[in-house]
Amino acid sequence: MTRVVLLLAPGVHLLDLAGPAQVFSTAAGLGRPYRLDYVGERELIHSAQGLPLGAETAWPPDLGRDDLLVVPGWHSARRGPPPFGDGTLARIAAHHAGGGTVASVCSGAQALGEAGLLDGRRCTTHHELQDELARRFPHTTVVRDVLFTTDDRVVTSAGIASGIDLSLHLLSVRHGPALAAQVARSMVVYARRNGDEPQASAVLRYRSHLDDTVHRVQDLIDTRFAEPLTLDRLAADAGVSARTLTRLFTRATGGLTPLRYQQTLRLERAEHLLAHGATTDTAAHEVGFTDPRMLRRLRARNAPA
The missing domain is CATH 3.40.50.880 (Class I glutamine amidotransferase (GATase) domain)
Incomplete structure (x- = not known):
């Protein structure tokens, strides 16, 4: 407890x-x-x-x-x-x-x-x-x-x-993004004020919209971000075409595709694991990257200038 x-x-x-x-x-x-x-x-x-x-x-x-x-x-x-x-x-x-x-x-x-x-x-x-x-x-x-x-x-x-x-x-941070998203939806607090805070959870930063289709897809990604998720599978679960999902998703999240959103969740979780003593290989495996080099590239790409 x-x-x-x-x-x-x-x-x-x-x-x-x-x-x-x-x-x-x-x-x-x-x-x-x-x-x-x-x-x-x-x-x-x-x-x-x-x-x-x-x-x-x-x-x-x-x-x-x-x-x-x-x-x-x-x-x-x-x-x-x-x-x-x-x-x-x-x-x-x-x-x-x-x-x-x-x-x-x-x-x-x-x-x-x-x-x-x-x-x-x-x-x-x-x-x-x-x-x-x-x-x-x-x-x-x-x-x-x-x-x-x-x-x-x-x-x-x-x-x-x-x-x-x-x-x-x-x-x-403690339980992964799926629980935070579930609690946020229960409390009806999708909107983020001042969403530019870099330490804020990605689950919250990209929930400031009212598109139910995109919310359903985000719920799935939040829950299974460490699993392989294809665009076709996400679109089928949402009941739309892959092209329509990409258009709706990028519009609702300010430019992210479903894949980029999943990568953002993986990177955020990996950073937490690394901060608590995990090795890069362990963190990469934990969040679903089969090759630790992918995690290293994402971290380098998102490092402050």
Whole structure:
């Protein structure tokens, strides 16, 4: 069972909290082993929108490296330090030091900074809070105009609804793009805001359209991206000709063919495996490349200039 611990500050924004909670609870409803815990320094937390929320003051015991700690943002974060005591900040830092992932939504990045997790790392926050974050934590690199950043298991997202995008990305990294796409469709969140973020999941970047035929084909590719998939097979499953599918797909995704979309998913998954210690040969085999040289060529082609 993977725990998702949501740390609630006084004045927590409801959507900062509800977005990640909905993503992971939807994944749990689809059979993934997620359990959500709501923790705070007091049992009753008043949200920024006035709704009172209950929280546990005792943290779940024995959080492990596969568990996720999420800090949603709160109102008036620019006034003084984050509303957490030293003990809570120490727990945030300890979870990361133990190999766990720590994520923030909006002003929640302030708590990560106070816990010492932003020094030397890239991060982001709500556009109205970016200057303040950079001032408070001069040893971090605040990335502007992006939905979220990831840097050594420290994941920060921009304002409010971007917590949904962050959480879908984490699902895609942990379980592959098919689950993230399934959760996104269940939540009716195909559209991407600011889709130029290079670290965003391909499942999300290329779902900002309303073409049901293309969505069906993407669902198939997302589920079986490591398998050989011919254009004729995809077209037959969609009930259209290969020529029509190519035309619809490239129009909906901004220029990608079905094959290029599949390669993008393979490359994204391979990069994750490589970052976690896999060899190029192992990663290539895992994502469906019979020849590791193909993975090397794709990585070189997509490397920053």
